[in-house]
Amino acid sequence: MADLGNTETARRLYETAGALADIFGARAAAHEAAGTFPYENYDDLRRSGYHLATVPEKYGGWGANVADVTRAQARLGEGCASTALVVAMQLVQVARIRRAGWPQARLDGVLSGIVEKGYLINTTASEPATGSPSRGGIPTTTATPTGEGYEITGRKTYSTGAPVLHYFIVSAAIPGPEGAKPQVSNFLVERDQPGVSIETTWNSLSLRLCGNDDVVLERVRLDKAALLSSAQKATPQDVAYSAAWGLPVAAVYFGIGRAASKYAAQYARDRKPNSLDKSIAELAHIQEKAGRMELALLEAENTLFAVADLAASGEADRNPSRMTALVGAAKLLATNRAMEAIDLAMRIAGSASLSMETPLQRYYRDARAGLGNPPLDDVSTLNLGKLALGLL
Ligand SMILES: Cc1cc2nc3c(=O)[nH]c(=O)nc-3n(C[C@H](O)[C@H](O)[C@H](O)COP(=O)(O)OP(=O)(O)OC[C@H]3O[C@@H](n4cnc5c(N)ncnc54)[C@H](O)[C@@H]3O)c2cc1C
Known part of the structure; x- marks a missing residue:
């Protein structure tokens, strides 16, 4: 716990x-x-x-x-x-x-x-063309210099919380001179600025209530101070610090798994089919499933919190590559072990777990969304492999 x-x-x-x-x-x-x-x-x-x-x-x-x-x-x-x-x-x-x-x-x-x-504030970096920004795609959203600042045009997808956000940190490409690569930078955009609108596009299996809608930017005029920073300037320590702050996102997915295990435990204690003179919680195969469910959650929880403690102690500054690799491991376990635990919780509850009247189906759907948040599993295992091989 x-x-x-x-x-x-x-x-x-x-x-x-x-x-x-x-x-x-x-x-x-x-x-x-x-x-x-x-x-x-x-x-x-x-x-x-x-x-x-x-x-x-x-x-x-x-x-x-x-x-x-x-x-x-x-x-x-x-x-x-x-x-x-x-x-x-x-x-x-x-x-x-x-x-x-x-x-x-x-x-x-x-x-x-x-x-x-x-x-409320969030980063809106994803676009249809780039896919996950963590893969390094160049935004098609452009920030064209004007005399006073910039004019931004583009569309951002998966903007978590869009219905209630006020501040959007928007990544955009400032065109370079002929033949040169554009410079990718972040800009602060406020919801009430002319040219900013939200299109309700989120219709997903998972996390149906998170408002991952599109933010549409139509010739939004910003002053020079809206330019926040250039992505290229971050140090390895900055990158690791930023990565470590992904842990509270991973924690949400672990929490879904924990909620499923609590629900399944209560369900198992309450459920007494008339083929039995006791609850299903007394059955060996249910206890074995509950044991495997707890094992999955313990593995995720202990890694998640240990890495979070390490991050709080300043590991991003001491050893940035190791920090980033460990964050990936914690996130991978939080997401994947939560999905395993939810699967077992549903096996414990039996077919009632499919009912829209129980939250298990929502946990099952919601946990999957974690796979799409960075760091992605292939990146995490690769980094962890490099750490294990002494290459970081
Ligand atoms: C719940 C949720 C919340 C989100 N919140 C936000 C948010 O607040 N702000 C935001 O900006 N974005 C957000 N996103 C978007 C997210 O960061 C990704 O942009 C989105 O999930 C699309 O990523 P993808 O990998 O599926 O895209 P795609 O690029 O379509 O990838 C498709 C497949 O190809 C693989 N792939 C693609 N490119 C590469 C590559 N270069 N190398 C190796 N493999 C590759 C992917 O791993 C994937 O398997 C959110 C997504 C979800 C699901």
Whole structure:
């Protein structure tokens, strides 16, 4: 089980995540059935202050570290994983922008928007042409220099949380001189700027409530200060720090697996078919499945939290390549072991697990989405192999 850590912040964060998870989880089925976005979750989120977890204390946030947030996000993921993913993006992006080298005035402005107005933020990098930005594709979204700044045109897909985001960190290509490669940079775009619109495109098997919609940018005019940083300038330490902040995203998927195991355990204790004079929990084959389910989750949990603790202790700066490789391992285990645990939970519950009246089918669908979030499994195993071979 999750070790809450020693600090008061970690304890409060975990408890807040637990309270929100229970509220959000209770709403998920109705929203899925109605095809509606759970806007009220975000009112509760803002009231709780949880969306400020990674905002530094001097700005009015919690100042939580990556280990605190990873544990809390695992608990949040047990409720409505879609909402937990949107929240993960917010917490992670705030942690990343703290170290992104933004101009101070820009950083202050964004953090005060988040604290004072409850704004949410995410990166919108994916496009139909690039696929996963983690593969290095050049955006087809362009940022054309104008006298005062830039004009941005393009379409971003999979923009998690689009219905409730205010700030979009948009990757775009600034055309180079004739024959030269374009420079890929990030720009800050706000929802209420002329030319920004959201197209509701997300109609997916998994995470149906996370609003992974398209952000359409039509000749959006930005001033020079909207240029945040150039992707090419990051040091290995910056890259590892950013990678480590992927752990709270991975934690959401682990949380789905944990929720499935809790549901299956309760189900097994309650279910007494009339072929038996006891619950199915007393049967050896159910106990064996439960044992394998727990084994999968323990492997994922222990690696996830150990790597998160290592990240919180500063491993990204000490040993960036190792940090990045271990994050990949933790994410791979969190996602894949959660899927294994959910499969076993469904075998324990039997055919009732297929019913739309139980959450197991939602867990089954939601967990698969983790495979599409970076780092992707092939990249993680390759990096881990290099680490094992002493090549990193
Ligand atoms: C739940 C969820 C949330 C997301 N949130 C966000 C978000 O907030 N912001 C955002 O910008 N994006 C987000 N994404 C998008 C995500 O990062 C990817 O862009 C998206 O999943 C498409 O990636 P893909 O690998 O399937 O694409 P494709 O490029 O279509 O890949 C298809 C297949 O080919 C393989 N492949 C493609 N290119 C290469 C290559 N160069 N080398 C090796 N193999 C390759 C892939 O591994 C995959 O198996 C999200 C996706 C999901 C599922």
